[in-house]
Amino acid sequence: MDLNTKNLESLLSNNLDICFKNIYVGLDRTIKVTIVYIEGLTEKEHLSSFVIRPLLESPDFRDAEKEEEIIALIESGGLYYPLSNKLKDIDSAVSSLFKGNVLLVFDEESVSFSFEVQGFEKRAITEPSSENVIKGPKDTFVEDLMTNISTVRRRIASPDLIIEKTTVGQQTKTTVALIYHKGIANEDIVDDIRRRIDSIRIDGVFSTAYLEEYLISKKYSPFPQIIFTERPDKFSSNIIEGRVGIIIDGFPTALILPATLVALMQAPEDYSTNFLVSSQIRFLRYLLIIVTLFLPGFYIAVTSFHHEMLPTVLILSVKIAKEGVPFPTFLETIALLIAFEILVEAGIRLPKSIGQALSIVGAVVVGQAAAQAKLSSPAVVVLISVTAISNFVLPNQDLSNAIRLWRLIIAIASSIAGLFGMCIGGLFLLCHLCSIENYGVPYLSPFVSSTNPQFQDTFIRSPVRLMKKRPIDLKTLNKKRID
Amino acid sequence: MNYKVYKILIVILIFMLITAGCSNISFGKVEIDELLILNAVGVDRSNDNNESAVAISAASKSINATSEETSNASAGQKGNSALLVSTGETVFEAIRKLSTFSEDRLFWGHVDYILIGEDAAKDNLPQYLDFFMRDHELRLNSKVLIVKDNTAKAVFQQTIEEENFIGDILENLFKSKGRMSISDELLLVEIMGMFDNTCISTYIPCIELINEPNNKIKLSGFALFKDTDLFGYITDGMARGFNWVRGKVDSGVIAVKDRNGQKISLEIIESKTKIKPVISDGRLDIKIKILFSTNITGVMGTKNIFEKDELDFLKTQQEEAVKNEVKKIIEFAQKNNMDIFGICNEVHHKKPVYWKSIKDNWSEIFPNLNITVEVDSNINRTYDIKQPVRSGYGVD
Numbered sequence: 020m021d022l023n024t025k026n027l028e029s030l031l032s033n034n035l036d037i038c039f040k041n042i043y044v045g046l047d048r049t050i051k052v053t054i055v056y057i058e059g060l061t062e063k064e065h066l067s068s069f070v071i072r073p074l075l076e077s078p079d080f081r082d083a084e085k086e087e088e089i090i091a092l093i094e095s096g097g098l099y100y101p102l103s104n105k106l107k108d109i110d111s112a113v114s115s116l117f118k119g120n121v122l123l124v125f126d127e128e129s130v131s132f133s134f135e136v137q138g139f140e141k142r143a144i145t146e147p148s149s150e151n152v153i154k155g156p157k158d159t160f161v162e163d164l165m166t167n168i169s170t171v172r173r174r175i176a177s178p179d180l181i182i183e184k185t186t187v188g189q190q191t192k193t194t195v196a197l198i199y200h201k202g203i204a205n206e207d208i209v210d211d212i213r214r215r216i217d218s219i220r221i222d223g224v225f226s227t228a229y230l231e232e233y234l235i236s237k238k239y240s241p242f243p244q245i246i247f248t249e250r251p252d253k254f255s256s257n258i259i260e261g262r263v264g265i266i267i268d269g270f271p272t273a274l275i276l277p278a279t280l281v282a283l284m285q286a287p288e289d290y291s292t293n294f295l296v297s298s299q300i301r302f303l304r305y306l307l308i309i310v311t312l313f314l315p316g317f318y319i320a321v322t323s324f325h326h327e328m329l330p331t332v333l334i335l336s337v338k339i340a341k342e343g344v345p346f347p348t349f350l351e352t353i354a355l356l357i358a359f360e361i362l363v364e365a366g367i368r369l370p371k372s373i374g375q376a377l378s379i380v381g382a383v384v385v386g387q388a389a390a391q392a393k394l395s396s397p398a399v400v401v402l403i404s405v406t407a408i409s410n411f412v413l414p415n416q417d418l419s420n421a422i423r424l425w426r427l428i429i430a431i432a433s434s435i436a437g438l439f440g441m442c443i444g445g446l447f448l449l450c451h452l453c454s455i456e457n458y459g460v461p462y463l464s465p466f467v468s469s470t471n472p473q474f475q476d477t478f479i480r481s482p483v484r485l486m487k488k489r490p491i492d493l494k495t496l497n498k499k500r501i502d
Numbered sequence: 503m504n505y506k507v508y509k510i511l512i513v514i515l516i517f518m519l520i521t522a523g524c525s526n527i528s529f530g531k532v533e534i535d536e537l538l539i540l541n542a543v544g545v546d547r548s549n550d551n552n553e554s555a556v557a558i559s560a561a562s563k564s565i566n567a568t569s570e571e572t573s574n575a576s577a578g579q580k581g582n583s584a585l586l587v588s589t590g591e592t593v594f595e596a597i598r599k600l601s602t603f604s605e606d607r608l609f610w611g612h613v614d615y616i617l618i619g620e621d622a623a624k625d626n627l628p629q630y631l632d633f634f635m636r637d638h639e640l641r642l643n644s645k646v647l648i649v650k651d652n653t654a655k656a657v658f659q660q661t662i663e664e665e666n667f668i669g670d671i672l673e674n675l676f677k678s679k680g681r682m683s684i685s686d687e688l689l690l691v692e693i694m695g696m697f698d699n700t701c702i703s704t705y706i707p708c709i710e711l712i713n714e715p716n717n718k719i720k721l722s723g724f725a726l727f728k729d730t731d732l733f734g735y736i737t738d739g740m741a742r743g744f745n746w747v748r749g750k751v752d753s754g755v756i757a758v759k760d761r762n763g764q765k766i767s768l769e770i771i772e773s774k775t776k777i778k779p780v781i782s783d784g785r786l787d788i789k790i791k792i793l794f795s796t797n798i799t800g801v802m803g804t805k806n807i808f809e810k811d812e813l814d815f816l817k818t819q820q821e822e823a824v825k826n827e828v829k830k831i832i833e834f835a836q837k838n839n840m841d842i843f844g845i846c847n848e849v850h851h852k853k854p855v856y857w858k859s860i861k862d863n864w865s866e867i868f869p870n871l872n873i874t875v876e877v878d879s880n881i882n883r884t885y886d887i888k889q890p891v892r893s894g895y896g897v898d
Contacts, residue, residue: 326537
C-alpha cells in the first residue's frame with residue numbers, strides 16, 4: 020500500500036481519537052499537506068507553534084512551488100523541531116503514529132515526516148512504596164520508559180552503558196529496553212538475553228511476569244530467578260556489578276538478571292548503614308529464613324513424634340497448652356498457617372483503610388479467640404506468629420512467597436514422618452535450589468562455587484573497600500571494582 | 503521407564519510411609535496431650551510374700567494451668583504432681599501394669615531420676631536397673647539415687663503430701679551439691695559401668711527422709727556396694743573424704759582451731775587430686791596428692807590471727823584435717839576390701855604392663871596396698887578484714 024492520506028484514512032478513519040487535518044502551503048497555498056495525530060497523545064501547542072506555524076509563515080515555505088521543495092526544506096531543517104523522521108512506508112508511519120508522533124503526509128511524493136511531540140499524562144516520580152530506605156535516594160521508576168532510562172543514565176554517566184531497544188508483543192508493540200555495561204557484563208549472557216527477548220511471540224506484555232517466564236530457565240520453581248526492583252539506585256548498582264537490566268515501557272518495575280539467592284537477600288539499606296550493623300542484620304536474615312521455613316515443621320515433629328527432644332519444663336507447658344484442643348497438632352498448625360496466608364492475601368486486595376481493620380480482626384480471631392475456644396493451642400498461635408514475623412524480614416516479596424509455599428510442604432512432610440520427614444523436605448528443597456541455574460550462574464552461588472568462593476557480600480556485608488572484586492560467578496569482563 | 507511406572511512407585515512409596523511402624527498409620531505419632539510425662543521413677547522390692555515382686559512408683563509433674571480443670575486428672579494426683587504405683591514380677595511387668603489404670607500413655611523419655619529403695623539395693627541392684635538401660639525410651643543419663651533406710655515409694659508419698667514435686671526438690675538439691683561436697687550426682691550409665699568393672703566397688707549417692715518441718719529430703723553421702731549388694735553408707739566427713747580422693751570437692755567448710763583456741767572457719771575455694779601409682783622394688787605403692795586452697799570466712803573470737811606464724815599454723819591445721827578425712831575413708835575401704843576410688847583404673851591406665859600381671863588378684867592386693875596421702879594447701883585471702891572487731895581489747 021502506498022503511503023498517502025487515502026490509505027491512511029481507510030486504515031484508521033473509524034477511530035474516534037485519530038485526527039486528520041489538511042493544510043495548504045506554498046506559493047498560492049496550492050500544496051496540500053495532511054497532518055495526522057492522535058488526540059491525547061500529542062502536545063498540541065508544540066505542534067502548532069513549531070510545526071504548523073513555520074510551514075505557513077516562514078518565507079522559504081511560502082515561496083515553494085512543489086512538494087519536493089518543501090520536503091527538501093524540511094529535510095534540511097526548515098522546521099525548527101529537532102526530532103523528526105522521514106518515513107516512506109505506511110507500516111512504519113502507522114506505528115510511529117501510535118507512539119504519539121505527528122505525521123505530515125505528502126500524497127504526491129508518498130512521503131511522510133513524523134515529529135515527536137508526545138505530550139501524554141505521566142506520573143511524577145514518587146517515593147518507593149515497597150522498598151523503603153531511611154538513608155538513600157527516594158526516587159522510583161515510573162511507567163514512562165524514557166523517564167526511567169534517563170534516571171539510570173544520570174546515575175551511570177559512561178559511554179559504555181548500552182541501552183538497546185526492542186519491541187515485544189505482536190499486538191501491543193511494547194518497547195523493551197535492554198540495559199548493560201559493555202565493559203563489565205558478560206557478552207554471552209547479554210547475547211542470550213537478547214536472543215530470548217527477540218524470540219518472544221506473544222500478543223502483548225501486560226505484566227512483568229509475561230517477560231519473566233520467557234527469561235528464566237527453571238520454569239516450575241516458585242523461587243524468583245529475576246530481581247524486580249522499583250529503585251533506580253539498586254538497578255544501577257546491579258548493572259555496575261555485571262548484571263543485565265531490562266526496563267519495559269509502561270511498568271514502574273525493572274528486571275535484573277540473572278538473580279541469585281544471595282542477591283535476593285540483599286536490601287538497599289544494607290549498604291547505607293555501618294557494615295557491622297548491617298552484617299548483623301544480614302546474618303539475622305539468613306537465620307530467620309531458616310526459622311520461617313522449618314519452625315512449624317519442627318514443632319509438629321517434636322510435639323507429635325520426638326517428645327524426648329524438648330526440655331522437661333517446656334514439654335509440660337506445651338502439654339498444658341494443648342490440653343482440651345480436639346485437633347491433632349499438625350492439623351492445628353497447618354490450619355493456622357493457611358489462615359495466616361488468607362489474612363495476608365485478603366490484606367493485599369483491601370483498600371488501606373479497611374486493611375488495618377482486617378489485621379486487627381485477624382489477630383483477634385485467629386489468635387486470641389481460637390485459643391480461648393480451644394480450637395488451637397496458644398503455643399501454636401505464638402509459633403505461627405513467630406514464623407510469620409520472621410517471614411516479613413525477607414527483603415524480597417517474591418522470595419518470601421516461595422518460602423511460604425515450601426514451609427507448607429515441609430510442615431506436611433514432618434507431620435507424616437517427624438524430623439525424618441522434615442529432613443527429607445529440607446533435602447528436596449536443597450536439591451531444587453541446587454538445580455536452578457540461569458545464564459550459567461548457579462542460583463546458590465557463591466555457596467556452591469568450588470574455587471574462591473566470595474563471602475564478602477553474603478552472611479556479612481564487608482566494608483566497601485574490602486569488596487574488591489565483582490561477583491565471580493557473573494563472569495564479568497572486568498573483574499575488579501576497586502583498583 | 504514411563505510415567506505409569508513412576509505413578510505406581512509413588513503410590514507404593516506413600517503407602518509404605520503411611521502404613522509402616524508399630525502404631526496405626528504413621529510412625530509412632532502420639533499427640534502431646536495424650537502423654538503422661540514421667541519425671542521420676544522409684545523401684546522397690548515389694549513387701550509381699552512373693553519374694554521376687556517389684557514395686558514401681560512413678561511421679562509426673564503437672565503444671566497447674568490457670569483454669570481449675572486439673573482436679574479430674576489422673577489417679578492419685580494431689581498438688582502439682584501425680585503418683586502412679588504398681589507391682590509385678592519383674593520391673594517391666596510392673597511398669598506395664600501402670601498402663602492399666604493410667605488414662606494417658608506413659609512417656610518415659612523425660613525420666614531424670616531413678617530412686618532405689620533400700621531393700622532393692624540390698625537385693626542384687628543391677629537386676630533392677632537392667633530394664634532402665636535396655637529400654638529405648640529411658641535415658642542413660644538419668645540420675646540414680648538410693649533411698650537410705652526407706653522405700654522409694656515413701657519418698658514419693660512424702661513429697662506429694664507436702665504438695666511438692668520430687669523432681670524439683672532433687673534438682674535443687676543437686677544444684678547445691680558442691681557447697682558441702684558430701685554427695686555427687688551419678689548417671690545410670692556411669693553406675694552400670696562401675697557394676698561392670700569387677701575390681702571397682704560401686705557407689706551411688708543417697709538421699710534420706712528427715713523429719714524437719716520444711717525440708718523432708720536430704721542428700722546424704724553415698725551408698726557403697728560390695729559386688730552387687732548394698733554394703734553400707736558413708737556420710738558427712740567420710741563422704742567428703744571420699745570426694746577428696748575422687749577429686750570432686752568444689753567447696754566446703756573446714757573448721758580448725760588456732761593457737762589461742764579460737765574456732766576458725768575456712769572455705770575451700772578450689773581443689774585438685776592426683777592419684778599416682780608408683781612401682782618401687784617390684785612393689786606397688788599409691789600416692790595420693792591433694793592440693794587445695796581456702797579463704798578465711800570467719801573467726802569465732804576477737805584475737806588477731808593475721809600474722810605469718812598464725813596463718814602457717816592454720817595451714818598445717820587444715821591440711822591435717824583433710825588428711826584425717828581422707829585417711830579414714832581409705833582405712834575403711836581397705837579394711838572392707840572395696841576399691842571405691844577406682845585405684846585399679848589408675849594402675850591400669852598408668853602402668854598397663856604391670857596391671858596385666860596383677861589384675862586377677864586385685865582383691866588380694868588392694869587391702870594391703872601402701873597408700874600415702876600428701877596434702878598441700880594455702881590460705882588465699884581474708885576478705886579484706888585484717889583484724890577482728892575489738893581485737894585490741896581482748897583479755898590476753
